[in-house]
Amino acid sequence: MRYLGLTLLLMSALADAAQVPQVQRPTAQLPTAAEPRADDRILVVAPHPDDETLCCAGYIRRALAAGAAVGVVWMTAGDGFEVDALLVEHHLRLKGRGMQRLGQTRVTEAFAAAQLLGIVQGQRWMLGYPDRGLSALLSTNLDQPYTSAYTRTAQISYPQALSSGAAFTGRNLTHDLQKVIEDFAPTRVLVSAPEDLHPDHAAAGRLVRQVLEARGKPWELWYYVIHAKHWPQPRGLHRDVELVPPPLVAGRHWQVFNLTAAEQDAKLEALGAHQTQTEVMKGFLESFVRRNELFAF
Numbered sequence: 248m249r250y251l252g253l254t255l256l257l258m259s260a261l262a263d264a265a266q267v268p269q270v271q272r273p274t275a276q277l278p279t280a281a282e283p284r285a286d287d288r289i290l291v292v293a294p295h296p297d298d299e300t301l302c303c304a305g306y307i308r309r310a311l312a313a314g315a316a317v318g319v320v321w322m323t324a325g326d327g328f329e330v331d332a333l334l335v336e337h338h339l340r341l342k343g344r345g346m347q348r349l350g351q352t353r354v355t356e357a358f359a360a361a362q363l364l365g366i367v368q369g370q371r372w373m374l375g376y377p378d379r380g381l382s383a384l385l386s387t388n389l390d391q392p393y394t395s396a397y398t399r400t401a402q403i404s405y406p407q408a409l410s411s412g413a414a415f416t417g418r419n420l421t422h423d424l425q426k427v428i429e430d431f432a433p434t435r436v437l438v439s440a441p442e443d444l445h446p447d448h449a450a451a452g453r454l455v456r457q458v459l460e461a462r463g464k465p466w467e468l469w470y471y472v473i474h475a476k477h478w479p480q481p482r483g484l485h486r487d488v489e490l491v492p493p494p495l496v497a498g499r500h501w502q503v504f505n506l507t508a509a510e511q512d513a514k515l516e517a518l519g520a521h522q523t524q525t526e527v528m529k530g531f532l533e534s535f536v537r538r539n540e541l542f543a544f
Contacts, residue, residue, distance in 0.1 A: 277501050284313060286434070290317075290320065291303050291437045296325045299319045300360050300364070303471065306542075320371075321373050322374050322420070324351070325524075326397055327398075342399055356520050364517050375405040379395075380393050380395055381420070424455070442496045476495065484533040489538045504542060505538060
């Protein structure tokens with residue numbers, strides 16, 4: 248069964264590269280996103296390492312160039328992707344310590360990508376909660392510790408994490424996110440949309456909105472999407488192609504942020520730091536290096 252599960256995962260990753268036609272809404276019909284200003288404080292919330300680069304690397308670079316402060320917080324270390332672990336570990340006994348080693352590798356990659364984008368060390372936060380477990384933390388495991396099916400741990404095991412050693416509970420996750428937001432005091436928060444098809448991404452969007460509403464400032468929130476069916480198209484590196492809103496999130500108010508060639512270069516370089524991911528799904532990841540980025544509210 249283990250071999251079968253890995254085979255299915257690999258087949259899924261390969262199928263993701265298929266070219267599937269989609270109905271596109273030209274970005275010419277969309278308003279342009281507001282330019283970041285020197286007095287802005289931009290916080291990017293990434294469910295996993297690499298999401299910060301896929302969604303927002305161009306915007307991050309423009310914000311830093313304008314003199315804005317930029318921070319990034321990763322909710323998980325991305326330690327639940329078995330195809331990744333297979334490449335890192337070179338064998339099929341992946342559960343437990345093998346997945347934890349994958350997580351540590353991805354933490355290192357995340358910090359390297361952030362460094363390339365120009366995000367200073369004091370404005371990077373790894374939370375380290377369980378990959379593919381965020382939905383459970385916000386429902387059945389608010390107070391009862393959750394045990395990861397991948398790392399087989401029930402607490403944060405990464406020394407770089409904000410609360411290393413803390414139990415996997417929704418209360419702890421919420422507390423850590425609240426602390427980051429209170430300490431950084433963002434003027435704008437970018438997070439995955441609740442409609443995103445990855446359950447961790449959907450949960451992240453719901454939780455961030457909940458925390459911001461509790462602070463009385465939900466209008467600071469911009470959404471992005473990474474996982475939508477057969478999106479974006481075409482797969483691969485097509486720098487002259489525009490990124491269009493996925494039909495999945497048609498009800499949102501989308502805005503377009505056009506990138507310069509230098510910002511595309513920086514995005515591609517940062518993406519290369521996520522080596523474990525690019526080895527598995529390079530075509531999908533490079534699909535986000537386009538003429539623009541998209542944000543919704």
